[in-house]
Amino acid sequence: MTPLIFVTGGVVSSLGKGIAAASLAAVLEARGLRVTMMKLDPYINVDPGTMSPFQHGEVYVTDDGAETDLDLGHYERYLRTRLSRKNSITTGRIYDNVIRKERRGDYLGGTVQVIPHITDEIKRCIVEATDGFDLALVEIGGTVGDIESLPFLEAIRQIRSERGAEHALFMHLTLVPWIAAAGELKTKPTQHSVKEMRSIGIQPDILLCRSEQPLPDSERRKIALFTNVSERAVISAVDLDNIYKMPRRFHEEGLDDLIIERLRLKAGPADLSEWDAVVDASEYPDDEVVIGVVGKYIDHQDAYKSVAEALKHGGLRQRTRVKLKWLESSDIEREGARLLSDVDGILVPGGFGDRGFEGKVQTSAHARENGVPYFGICYGMQAAVVDMARHKAGLNGANSTENDKHSPHPVIGLITEWRTSTGEVERRSADSDLGGTMRLGLQDQRLKPNTLAREMYGNDVVGERHRHRYEFNNRYRTQLEDAGLVISAKSMDDLLVEMIELPRDEHPWFLACQAHPEFLSTPRDGHPLFIGFIRAAREHKARRAAAAKPLEGAHA
Structure with missing residues (x-):
């Protein structure tokens, strides 16, 4: 008892x-x-x-x-x-x-x-x-x-x-x-x-x-x-x-x-x-970074409670205070990426529906083109895929079928909406198919060697929790890889894309995952992806400060 x-x-x-x-x-x-x-x-x-x-x-x-x-x-x-x-x-x-x-x-x-x-x-x-x-x-x-x-x-x-x-x-x-x-x-x-x-x-x-x-x-x-x-x-x-x-x-x-x-x-x-x-690291930090969180529910920040906490945990592991700048993705659509000019890193969290999605795509493009550390989670990964498809692979009109059922290039869609050329259909376990078409719960994924994801985790196989319906469309794997996208993690059966990133020689830290790693972050341990992201934000802040010094001297 x-x-x-x-x-x-x-x-x-x-x-x-x-x-x-x-x-x-x-x-x-x-x-x-x-x-x-x-x-x-x-x-x-x-x-x-x-x-x-x-x-x-x-x-x-x-x-x-x-x-x-x-x-x-x-x-x-x-x-x-x-x-x-x-x-x-x-x-x-x-x-x-x-x-x-x-x-x-x-x-x-x-x-x-x-x-x-x-x-x-x-x-x-x-x-x-x-x-x-x-x-x-x-x-x-x-x-x-x-x-x-x-x-x-x-x-x-x-x-x-x-x-x-x-x-x-x-x-x-x-x-x-x-x-x-x-x-x-x-x-x-x-x-x-x-x-x-x-x-x-x-x-x-x-x-x-x-x-x-x-x-x-x-x-x-x-x-x-x-x-x-x-x-x-x-x-x-x-x-x-x-x-x-x-x-x-x-x-x-x-x-x-x-x-x-x-x-x-x-x-x-x-x-x-x-x-x-934990308290000592929080009270007496050695550094501070500003992270822009570009979401759909910013007026109610409890919608991103675990994301906010996981970002702070990532900072605690390196005695860095993490200040969050909350940005509505719809505002990015109206006012442009200038709203992101003062941040040291950008995180785009999950969400559902078409409202504000284009603002997330613009955010991905801004981070990719300007070398700002980018961390996409769930919808944030899908936005990054759409950004790459449109602006690097030349797939005009690329989109998720969640937002455009008639997109000429549905790079994101339900598994049942895309099948391989051999007629392969969805092969997910019964445990994965909770809530209709929703993929839920802890699932293992295999990481590609010599990638940022593999470096962050330090393991070949990791488990993360999922909550989403739409997936990377396998029909576009080759085209997007040819355009420079790195698929750094896939499901254990090789069917589903779990993580994407950009090559390190093209971008200092650009990674997005379909799962929700924030659910496995704790203040005592942090999470490898959040720790790595905050470290990248610190490095980006230092690079910006170093680049600004000669300009200040010349002005003086």
Whole structure:
């Protein structure tokens, strides 16, 4: 029976339950425990795969191809544990599971109800995802008081009742607002939030009190008195300027000691040296670069959460602060590549649909023609292929069939839209064909010797996570290679192009991949492609500075 910590939120949304829970998990892992995490989301969508990035943010993909909430990205960045579809459950998936069972006759004709059938399914999913670990943290999405969350809260209430306090804890994250005009922290919202929890049968064991100011002892005692939580278990979760400071902060607050005592766990001392090194590299950089991120959803940067974090991780590995300049690809279409004149490197991330695609193609052309380090991911690779096809291979009108069904040169298309001259058709495994024509999850690829990609990874075969429908059209391989494009990685069956680049004697660093390497980047380890890209940006910055010096001297 894996001990469980249930993490809930109150007062307002967006308090940072995911990062707080992940930070605590990191401390517990640093004490030698095998820790996993799980997210219970109250929305009725089966998964976030078809939800708008503007509304939901990033869709995070696991090794097994699950399209999940972005909080799973936080979990994997803080933990060594690799998660799966079991670790992300929505109301929609729970109801889908129950209805399927009812249709099969599993309930023997009985009336299917929220209690016990829905709550039993929630409990079954929790056990399935957490079995075999020393400890598991289960985050319940939404805010206490939301009607959508009630089945999940009832399920975890039942688990606590069945297992007892030594096997299940409730940790509640609340807001303690600072009222500047009065110069006071106000505890009343936290009191009401706990009251709401009690009304559904849950008494929090631990309170994480999010605030702008450290929680004074007097306010801590007041909260403890009115919420029936021990004073020691009222934890000050003060705002921090760096989210990677949070593991150390929670440890200093004694949160991990409290949990280990309450759950009677056997654990060693916390070794947070890796997290201290991450914070030190972030706080005291030796260099700084500006990276232009040219995307389609810039007004909602959570759509690129893993990309932004992976760029920063690439800088941490070489003590370089990475500043991001967010650019809407549609603005590039209107105003041109002059918007990119002050960046040290350019990253074009993924996306869907034709809006802003031409701006991504223009961005690729600018980077290619001016020697600016270019890193294309998914749609960013497809834009680079279209750029090369039009401007180097002379294939006028080249495009992706996603954007132009009648393109004379569909260099990017669905596999079913192009077949080899011998009639070869799609040969992907069943695991790869999740979500209709979507290619999802971790898949191996073979790297070409003596290429930039091979140099970055240091291996002949690597695995990366995918999330896309459209592929490089094999009919144009020869023409594009003749035009100077290097195909540096292909799927293990040699069918699909996975990475492209330009020769090193033509461009210092130009690489694009069909997969999403940002999903495998962590602050402690980084990712080879992001580390190499930031190093190239540093070198480009140095070259520009060296080229500018003679001009400054001549002017003087």
